[in-house]
Amino acid sequence: MPSKAATRSAELRRLIDDANHRYHVLDDPAIPDAEYDRLMRELEALEAQHPELATADSPTMRVGNAPSAKFATVRHAVPMLSLGNAFSDDEVREFVARIGKETGDESPAFSTEPKLDGLAISLRYEDGAFVRGATRGDGASGEDVTANLRTVKAIPLRLRGNKPPELLEVRGEVYMPRAAFEKYNDWALKNGAKALANPRNGAAGSLRQLDPRITAQRPLSFYAYALGETGGARLPPTHSRTLAWLRELGFPVSPLVDVASGVEGLLAYYRRIGEQRDGLAYDIDGVVYKLDRYDQQRAMGFVSRAPRWALAHKYPAQEEATVVESIEVNVGRTGAVTPWVQMVPVHVGGVMVGRATLHNADQIARLDVRVGDSVIVRRAGDVIPEVVRVIEERRPLDKRGRPLHPPYELPTQCPVCGSAVEREEGEVVARCTGGLFCAAQRKQALIHFASRRAMDVEGLGERFVEALVELDYVKSVADLYRLSVDDFLEMKRRADERDGTTPETVKAGKVASKWAENLVAAIDASRNTTLERLLFALGIRDVGESTAKTLARHFGALDPLMAADEEALVAVPDVGPIVAARIAHFFAEGHNREVIAALRSNGVHWPEGAPQRAADGPLAGMTVVLTGGLESMSRDQAGAKLEALGAKVSGSVSKKTGIVVAGEAAGSKLAKAQELGLEIWDEAKLLAFLQEHE
DNA sequence: TGGCCTCGAGTTCA
DNA sequence: CTCGAGGCCA
Numbered sequence: 040m041p042s043k044a045a046t047r048s049a050e051l052r053r054l055i056d057d058a059n060h061r062y063h064v065l066d067d068p069a070i071p072d073a074e075y076d077r078l079m080r081e082l083e084a085l086e087a088q089h090p091e092l093a094t095a096d097s098p099t100m101r102v103g104n105a106p107s108a109k110f111a112t113v114r115h116a117v118p119m120l121s122l123g124n125a126f127s128d129d130e131v132r133e134f135v136a137r138i139g140k141e142t143g144d145e146s147p148a149f150s151t152e153p154k155l156d157g158l159a160i161s162l163r164y165e166d167g168a169f170v171r172g173a174t175r176g177d178g179a180s181g182e183d184v185t186a187n188l189r190t191v192k193a194i195p196l197r198l199r200g201n202k203p204p205e206l207l208e209v210r211g212e213v214y215m216p217r218a219a220f221e222k223y224n225d226w227a228l229k230n231g232a233k234a235l236a237n238p239r240n241g242a243a244g245s246l247r248q249l250d251p252r253i254t255a256q257r258p259l260s261f262y263a264y265a266l267g268e269t270g271g272a273r274l275p276p277t278h279s280r281t282l283a284w285l286r287e288l289g290f291p292v293s294p295l296v297d298v299a300s301g302v303e304g305l306l307a308y309y310r311r312i313g314e315q316r317d318g319l320a321y322d323i324d325g326v327v328y329k330l331d332r333y334d335q336q337r338a339m340g341f342v343s344r345a346p347r348w349a350l351a352h353k354y355p356a357q358e359e360a361t362v363v364e365s366i367e368v369n370v371g372r373t374g375a376v377t378p379w380v381q382m383v384p385v386h387v388g389g390v391m392v393g394r395a396t397l398h399n400a401d402q403i404a405r406l407d408v409r410v411g412d413s414v415i416v417r418r419a420g421d422v423i424p425e426v427v428r429v430i431e432e433r434r435p436l437d438k439r440g441r442p443l444h445p446p447y448e449l450p451t452q453c454p455v456c457g458s459a460v461e462r463e464e465g466e467v468v469a470r471c472t473g474g475l476f477c478a479a480q481r482k483q484a485l486i487h488f489a490s491r492r493a494m495d496v497e498g499l500g501e502r503f504v505e506a507l508v509e510l511d512y513v514k515s516v517a518d519l520y521r522l523s524v525d526d527f528l529e530m531k532r533r534a535d536e537r538d539g540t541t542p543e544t545v546k547a548g549k550v551a552s553k554w555a556e557n558l559v560a561a562i563d564a565s566r567n568t569t570l571e572r573l574l575f576a577l578g579i580r581d582v583g584e585s586t587a588k589t590l591a592r593h594f595g596a597l598d599p600l601m602a603a604d605e606e607a608l609v610a611v612p613d614v615g616p617i618v619a620a621r622i623a624h625f626f627a628e629g630h631n632r633e634v635i636a637a638l639r640s641n642g643v644h645w646p647e648g649a650p651q652r653a654a655d656g657p658l659a660g661m662t663v664v665l666t667g668g669l670e671s672m673s674r675d676q677a678g679a680k681l682e683a684l685g686a687k688v689s690g691s692v693s694k695k696t697g698i699v700v701a702g703e704a705a706g707s708k709l710a711k712a713q714e715l716g717l718e719i720w721d722e723a724k725l726l727a728f729l730q731e732h733e
Numbered sequence: 734t735g736g737c738c739t740c741g742a743g744t745t746c747a
Numbered sequence: 748c749t750c751g752a753g754g755c756c757a
Contacts, residue, residue: 371743379744396744398750423745423748467751468742581753583741613739615754693738 073356157214167203208267517637656685667702
């Protein structure tokens, strides 16, 4: 009877071998890196505890996978190393302490670099000419991919300078920039080719093409970070100077490399790069610290395959695997039926993730997500999680080996009101046709109406709106203005009763009445508004903040807008035939006219004036984009001030943008502005300008 | 007609 | 933030 540990280690070995095969040989990974790492760590720990279980063919005994037969094998005279990993600050502390103790150097210098998520390769130059390039393989020998590497433009075919060393091997990372990866996948989708799983696999797959012409079409790039075998060259005494030398020889070296010392110095670098991570043009999975002085490196030596003088400090995984518990749908303000998955919560990129949206039926069809499926979730550039793909091998099957669940299909009837769900010709989103008959749409319409950027009713959050709608206190947004303190108290009592939540009701006497008074006061305050806010709040399809503002300016008052026909509406900038028809249709609807009349008779008012067609001021005709946080005011306030000076404030950066105001921690928009060579202001410049012109 | 450029709508977690 | 789609210009 095999022990529990023996059974588990055999299972782990099988899982890891499978994953390796999929990853290295088929270029089609099945599980995320983080999970692979975990399996590997578990197996390492098991084998450390039970040395008798460590078989010679265990995946822990090698670093990569045997090269495929398609390419010639190349032996690395100087092995290509793997690196020890750190996942916490403490592990970095131990690393620095160990080095301090053994070198006797209190504060040794480290060369610090981003750890690119690509493919490690070795380039061999003889008398200055590129003669051979190989993948890392298992570290001792890899595959000869010279012909493919020649197509990578970042790799010099000849070294610069007039006295090249006789022999030089340069190690570095081949990678695929994110933008290139996305572009390729767009193309693949349209042309029926297989999409790449991620940029790193894009790089790996491209290098393993047997036909270099295919590789040449893939936009690969390269950064150098180390030396291999050398001959006839006097080497610099430190790693950082080696990198500088490599630059002189014509190799691209990451501009993010730096030198730091002390635990705090290393951690500061880790955090600095971490902040930039999402805005970089390529994926990184950590940073690498390398003891800078070569004599100190030699003193530290190696443990098995990993140098003791270097450490890879990893960032939290951005991809994790989990299991789908159920697939649900939401009904939005416009009736849009949006499916989402409830998953077993997992830690991704530093937070627990339990839900992810599937956007629409197209995405469901593309992913083919079903209940019970194992899926990979990612928190990419932004905060919002998404399902990357299904791990098909783990789909639950019935006894006959068929999937337990059929492909998911959107409901044909609204789960809230039972009306038909329809998808318009050529549209991606399916919509509930119930209109305001649907409680979900009424609810969302009211939430939108009360939201900060619309009527700004403070304190009227989602929870109360839900109760107001469900208990029928509010049928249209105008009803909000008829509610009294007593109505709110009664509603709260009924809602608590219904939900069985008693605790709060006891103190309802005093505290709750205060709450209700505040809410009524907030609703009252919102009576005093502006035409653009009102127009936005009404929730006319395709009329958002920006269009509402243009309409308000163009017409100056509500009545002329309500009376305008489609022809008159199309004359408004940014309003075309489709939006014009929607607006005209909205105001032609009797119900909508009643709501507007009721709002007016309940005291909702706004200043009206003459139509304003073109803004003037020092920034007239200028498009300004605000990004990052400002110290002295909010972005909205700054935007309002800039608009008062005639600027058009927009949310996205393009060639047509005039000025980008970049505050604290500005991200991708600033990067894009720099790329396009736009005028960029910092906060001081903005304040100076406002002071001068206000 | 195609290719930007914008805007609108929906969205997750702490 | 990211998609989809409407508007506008070459």
